Amino acid sequence: MKTEILKIDLHNIDSQKIKYAAQVIEEGGLVAFPTETVYGLGANALNKTAVEKIFKAKGRPSDNPLIVHVADKKSVGNLVLRIPEKAEKLMDAFWPGPLTLVMDKQSIVPDIITAGLDTVAIRVPSHPIALALIREAKLPIAAPSANISGKPSPTDSKHVINDLYGKVDVIIDGGFSNIGVESTVVDMVVDPPMLLRPGGITLEQLEDVIGNVRIDPGIAQKNLDGKVVPKSPGMKYKHYAPKAKVVIVEGEIQKVAEKINELVKECESRDIKVGILATDETKHFYPENLTVSLGSRLNPETIAANLFNAFRDYDKTDVQTIFAEAVDSSGIGLAIMNRMNKAAGYNIIKV
Numbered sequence: 001m002k003t004e005i006l007k008i009d010l011h012n013i014d015s016q017k018i019k020y021a022a023q024v025i026e027e028g029g030l031v032a033f034p035t036e037t038v039y040g041l042g043a044n045a046l047n048k049t050a051v052e053k054i055f056k057a058k059g060r061p062s063d064n065p066l067i068v069h070v071a072d073k074k075s076v077g078n079l080v081l082r083i084p085e086k087a088e089k090l091m092d093a094f095w096p097g098p099l100t101l102v103m104d105k106q107s108i109v110p111d112i113i114t115a116g117l118d119t120v121a122i123r124v125p126s127h128p129i130a131l132a133l134i135r136e137a138k139l140p141i142a143a144p145s146a147n148i149s150g151k152p153s154p155t156d157s158k159h160v161i162n163d164l165y166g167k168v169d170v171i172i173d174g175g176f177s178n179i180g181v182e183s184t185v186v187d188m189v190v191d192p193p194m195l196l197r198p199g200g201i202t203l204e205q206l207e208d209v210i211g212n213v214r215i216d217p218g219i220a221q222k223n224l225d226g227k228v229v230p231k232s233p234g235m236k237y238k239h240y241a242p243k244a245k246v247v248i249v250e251g252e253i254q255k256v257a258e259k260i261n262e263l264v265k266e267c268e269s270r271d272i273k274v275g276i277l278a279t280d281e282t283k284h285f286y287p288e289n290l291t292v293s294l295g296s297r298l299n300p301e302t303i304a305a306n307l308f309n310a311f312r313d314y315d316k317t318d319v320q321t322i323f324a325e326a327v328d329s330s331g332i333g334l335a336i337m338n339r340m341n342k343a344a345g346y347n348i349i350k351v
């Protein structure tokens with residue numbers, strides 16, 4: 001398939017290019033576009049055949065439902081049976097933005113989107129190109145992350161081109177996604193609402209607006225043994241995994257550094273190529289040529305923004321084992337540690 005790459009400046013959006021991309025969506029095609037979280041792979045959410053193409057292009061398991069992207073709060077009414085009061089409050093507080101709300105669906109939403117569930121996940125993205133595309137198409141756009149299933153979510157158009165060139169109609173190149181981790185997913189059908197996936201909006205931010213939010217026990221721990229199945233179907237998959245084995249080291253920072261240096265020596269004595277994921281505050285503890293800083297612990301948003309790109313960069317090297325420092329799991333740290341844990345298959349050393 002021929003893939004067109006449309007370069008669009010988010011500060012000066014070319015309406016002709018948006019019109020073209022919107023037309024591709026209307027005609028049942030696939031358009032990858034930037035959002036503030038990660039790049040999405042979009043299709044007309046009301047067209048079953050178009051949505052099928054998303055699953056095929058990504059190699060996505062059909063039991064993993066998609067998020068529907070709309071332009072504003074009032075577009076939600078057409079897709080859900082009811083909007084719970086707390087959902088309304090969250091929409092007012094965080095939309096447009098990296099928050100996805102799960103509500104009871106109307107029959108107009110095809111089963112393929114929801115993987116047969118009675119609920120649908122919806123969000124309003126804040127990225128100007130994403131919003132312009134949805135408004136122009138005048139349709140809800142189903143869009144999972146624009147990566148091949150199993151690879152880290154794309155935070156730059158070059159990641160999308162790597163994964164999906166030749167498999168989709170259009171890739172919009174709109175620069176970096178500044179948040180860098182996916183949206184927070186909250187189940188609003190239950191009360192108190194339940195956090196199904198930590199993401200760009202933090203648990204603390206949610207609780208400030210609606211009070212108690214429970215965390216799905218399926219995401220809080222290693223759940224691949226099948227004993228605790230996450231409620232959000234996508235969370236059971238070992239996404240985000242780079243080629244190299246990832247080992248997380250958690251604890252007091254000095255001890256973490258000592259442990260990682262010890263593990264590095266051990267690997268090197270066995271000719272295993274290693275990499276170290278550290279932070280601005282800790283990178284000086286390690287050999288410079290092995291170490292990548294993800295950002296500052298004082299500004300964990302930078303760590304979130306760089307994480308997936310770092311994993312993808314390692315895929316281009318012959319590094320076999322990556323040692324990653326754990327970060328504080330409050331705020332955005334909950335999403336960072338969730339993605340790191342998945343990349344590591346919950347391989348954590350506590351010191």
Ligand code: AMP
Nearest residue numbers: 065066119120121144145232233234235
């Ligand atoms: P992605 O768009 O690739 O980031 O994946 C979307 C995420 O939203 C996956 O983890 C899905 O399991 C989750 N999701 C989508 N729809 C629903 C739903 N109706 N109920 C629970 N989780 C959902």
Ligand code: MG
Nearest residue numbers: 144145153239
């Ligand atoms: Mg994804």
